[in-house]
Amino acid sequence: MAKVLVIGGTRFxxxxxxxxxxxxxxxxxxATRGQHDxxxxxxxxxxILDRTNSSELREAFEETVYDIVYDNICYTPKEAMELCAILNDHTTRLIFTSTMSVYEADGVAKREEDFNAMNYIYDLIPSQQHSYAEGKRQAEAVFEDYANFPVVAVRFPIVMGDDDYTSRLSYYVEHIEQGEAIEFVNLDAEMSFILADEAAEFLYWAGFANIEGPYNATANGKISMRTLIQTIEQVVGKKAIIVEGASPYSIPASWYMTNAKATEAGFTFTQLTDWLKPLIEKIAK
Known part of the structure; x- marks a missing residue:
């Protein structure tokens, strides 16, 4: 039995x-803010604590030694630095939820080496707020520099599920059902996705596997936005009204990654095409 800390663990x-x-x-x-049951x-x-309050974080955990810490809600290099200061000598390993957003959307399948956090410049006191992608890049860099325990940076694409509180896939299903316009800049752009259950399975596996460093975690295969919309149209029985603009999955170029490194290490991923349509059907109901 392992002693495990999960920072953020009541949703999705x-x-x-x-x-x-x-x-x-x-x-x-x-460890959560207590905003959800x-x-x-x-x-x-x-x-219950504020993840961004270092004194609350230190008071809660500096006297406890964990075998594994999962950090699902670290978004800045400052938060990463504070966690290292608290957990150094207090944990065996950290599983950090990172993102495919560390990679550029340039139409090329992304491998872990396409973003190297080692020697990446970070700013602990930024003059302006980091973007989500830049915050994750710099957090990875801080863990590289300051963690004296093994860190696995799990790079997820957009995570799908019927309990997704961001309602990104639901946005398209509902708009097409209701005859409302949806926005895209490039319907031929392809993306990677992963199902929430599989994301959780991967995090669990990463906690106990003999791995370290960055790992892409995505379902096998990719899908164009055109095919995604056509699948939703088939499920709901209505034609989409598409206009140019920004929406949750609207990207200028294909943005996907390979999971070869994780597969080689022993994790078996699902096929995107096996679960995407059933998920859309569930959301549509």
């Missing part, structure tokens, strides 16, 4: 991860 794939950890008999603590009741320890 973080919730699925905690459920998996609990089912496998691990001693789990979740604890769905696990007495099966986990629950600490």
């Amino acid at each position: 794939f973080g919730k699925h991860l905690v459920e998996k950890l609990v089912q496998q008999g691990h001693d789990v603590t979740i 604890n769905p696990f009741d007495e099966r986990v320890h629950h600490t």
Whole structure:
């Protein structure tokens, strides 16, 4: 049984991860802001804190040693630095939820070496707020420099699921159902995706596997926005009204990555085409 801390674990794939950890008999603590109910009741320890408040973070965890820490809500290099200062000598390994956004959308299949966090410049006191992508890049760089424990940076594409609180896929399903326009700049752009359950399975696996460093985690295959919209049209029985503009999946060029490194390390990914249409059908209902 491992002693595990999950920072952020009451929604979406973080919730699925905690459920998996609990089912496998691990001693789990979740740390959240308390804005959402604890769905696990007495099966986990629950600490309420502000992730961005370093003194709260230190007070809660500096005296506890964890075998594995999962950080699903680190978005800046400053947050990464503060976590290293607290967890150095207090954990065996960290699984950091990063993102495909560390890569540029340039039509080329991305491999882990296409973004190297080592020697990447970071700014702990930025003059303006980091973008999501830049915050994740710099956080990875800080963990490279300051963590004295193994870190796995899990780079996810957009995560899909019927319980996605961002409602990105639902946006398209609902707009097409209701005859409302949806926006794209390039319908032929292709993207990677992963299902929430699979994202949780990968995080769990990464916690116990003998791996370290960056790992792309995505379902096998990619899909063009044109094919995605056509699939939704088939499910809802209506034709999409498409205009030029910005929307959750509107990208100028193909943006996808290979999972070869993780596959070689022993994780078996699903096929995107096996679950995408059933997911759309579930959302449409």
